[in-house]
Amino acid sequence: MSPPEQALAQGQWVKLICGASNQDLAAIEDLAGLYSLAGVHCIDAAADAAVVGAVRRGMAWAAERGSSVPWLMVSLSDGPDPHFRKAWFDPERCPPACRRPCEQACPALAIGLAATGAAGVLADRCYGCGRCLPACPYGLIEERSQVLAAGSVPALLADIRPDAIELHCQAGRDGGFADRLGQLVASGVPLQRLAVSMGAEAGGAPALGEHLWQRFDRLREAGFRPLWQLDGRPMSGDLGRGAARVAVRLLSQVRSLAPPGPLQLAGGTNGHTLGLLEPDSGVAGVAFGGEARRRLQPWLQAAHGQGRRLLDCPALWPPALEHAQALVQPWLQRCGGRGC
Ligand code: SF4
Numbered sequence: 001m002s003p004p005e006q007a008l009a010q011g012q013w014v015k016l017i018c019g020a021s022n023q024d025l026a027a028i029e030d031l032a033g034l035y036s037l038a039g040v041h042c043i044d045a046a047a048d049a050a051v052v053g054a055v056r057r058g059m060a061w062a063a064e065r066g067s068s069v070p071w072l073m074v075s076l077s078d079g080p081d082p083h084f085r086k087a088w089f090d091p092e093r094c095p096p097a098c099r100r101p102c103e104q105a106c107p108a109l110a111i112g113l114a115a116t117g118a119a120g121v122l123a124d125r126c127y128g129c130g131r132c133l134p135a136c137p138y139g140l141i142e143e144r145s146q147v148l149a150a151g152s153v154p155a156l157l158a159d160i161r162p163d164a165i166e167l168h169c170q171a172g173r174d175g176g177f178a179d180r181l182g183q184l185v186a187s188g189v190p191l192q193r194l195a196v197s198m199g200a201e202a203g204g205a206p207a208l209g210e211h212l213w214q215r216f217d218r219l220r221e222a223g224f225r226p227l228w229q230l231d232g233r234p235m236s237g238d239l240g241r242g243a244a245r246v247a248v249r250l251l252s253q254v255r256s257l258a259p260p261g262p263l264q265l266a267g268g269t270n271g272h273t274l275g276l277l278e279p280d281s282g283v284a285g286v287a288f289g290g291e292a293r294r295r296l297q298p299w300l301q302a303a304h305g306q307g308r309r310l311l312d313c314p315a316l317w318p319p320a321l322e323h324a325q326a327l328v329q330p331w332l333q334r335c336g337g338r339g340c
């Protein structure tokens with residue numbers, strides 16, 4: 001059994017989420033390097049050749065220092081989805097007196113003269129969270145979809161050859177789900193796992209259980225092994241105990257309703273998550289996005305401010321690694337699954 005499969009079986013799986021539409025290559029490469037060295041089993045990133053290149057460079061840096069190479073997972077969706085969009089506005093239309101509340105709202109420092117040197121949205125940094133959309137008092141900010149066209153998926157996957165795919169799914173899109181599966185099969189790429197990401201927004205836990213079962217049947221027909229990602233509070237960027245509790249509660253409600261396959265938490269996961277789990281929670285692991293980035297942000301900014309990779313700054317990356325390990329290690333050491 002491969003180390004990632006072993007981690008899923010033992011409840012110790014940890015995935016780093018770089019963002020389904022995040023194209024901040026410098027940060028992605030540094031995060032991939034340091035979290036690989038910290039021991040994550042999988043890195044989930046945008047289905048984009050440049051992004052995948054950055055992830056692989058980060059993984060190679062960590063491998064040179066003795067880490068195992070995590071699975072590369074790329075994200076797709078079965079239709080329009082907030083994870084696959086970017087904000088946009090024309091700064092020429094902004095009234096000069098505007099106090100720029102959009103800047104304050106953005107957690108990715110993707111808007112603003114101070115942060116980026118550009119007055120509009122820095123598209124590479126925007127990951128589509130949507131916080132800026134209602135913040136503009138003039139309604140100038142719009143969202144632009146980043147969903148991949150069907151025809152481009154097989155060739156793209158054949159080019160980047162991921163180990164796993166994450167499909168962000170919504171209720172009522174069985175046709176879109178089946179179409180995406182067909183594109184994955186057409187790519188000819190052997191996948192270790194196909195992660196289905198869904199939240200409870202459509203009808204609560206019982207409905208979520210039904211949706212997962214429908215997708216389980218499709219996956220079985222297509223020959224893919226599932227990984228169920230329970231999206232507690234999607235794209236929340238909320239690092240408090242309340243957000244962590246939402247994801248853990250969803251797990252407890254869905255666990256007995258879900259089809260066979262490992263259950264993994266995401267959406268509002270953070271440093272509180274592990275402490276909120278019951279000893280017999282049955283969870284296979286966790287994915288960290290906003291929390292993983294926040295912990296390394298000061299070092300990322302310090303290195304990038306010097307025009308360097310964090311991975312190339314021997315005075316900076318060791319303390320950053322300690323913070324990454326503090327998030328990951330408790331999961332690697334827990335005893336929560338069949339193999340313990
Ligand atoms: S607030 Fe969210 S959607 Fe708006 S620019 Fe920032 S990352 Fe993009």
Ligand code: SF4
Pocket residue numbers: 089091093094095098099100101102103135136137138139140141
């Ligand atoms: S809040 Fe609206 S008007 Fe003000 S800077 Fe942002 S996009 Fe422009």
